[in-house]
Amino acid sequence: MMRPHQIIAAMSQEKFDQLLGQLNEDNPEVIRGTTLAAAQILKFRPKFLMKQAPAKRMKSIRQAVSRANSNHLAEELLAVYFLKCRLPLLTEWLDLMGLEHEEGVLTQEEVPCPEAADLQGKVQQFRSADGEDDRTLLLRVFAAQAAIEWPALDELLAAEA
Secondary structure, three states, X not given: OXXXXXXXXXXXXXXXXXHHHHHHHHOHHHHHXXXXXXXXXXXXXXXHHHHOOHHHHHHHHHHHHOOHXXXXXXXXXXXXXHHHHOHHHHHHHHHHOOOOEEOOEEOOOOOOOOOXXXXXXXXXXXXXXXXXXXXHHHHHHHHHOOOOOOHHHHHHHHHHO
């Protein structure tokens, strides 16, 4: 299973820039907080990071969020992205899996892993809906949550990597 910081590290700089760009449009305060946290992780003064050219700043933020000691920051960033920017996609997945949620936030105490064959069929169905590259990202982020222990999903995702 990939951890959230590993998911960020594995994505292209272009995809990371797109993700932050969407977050900046919908939730600029999240980007400000992420930038300040990244400065602290990199041991930069926040003003220094804020004054960097946008492309260099995005690269620095990705570098910081990709570190193992910033896993919590990566998890939060990815969660906010799907809850605020990609909610219809998130709810489509949760509804397909029959998971109880309120606007994308799971309400079940335990989320049992479905049978491997059933899960594989639903993952294929979810992915085949359109050519959306965020579908695979969503599956990786879902599997990386601390509350989700679905070895069958981990195996499906690992087989693709």
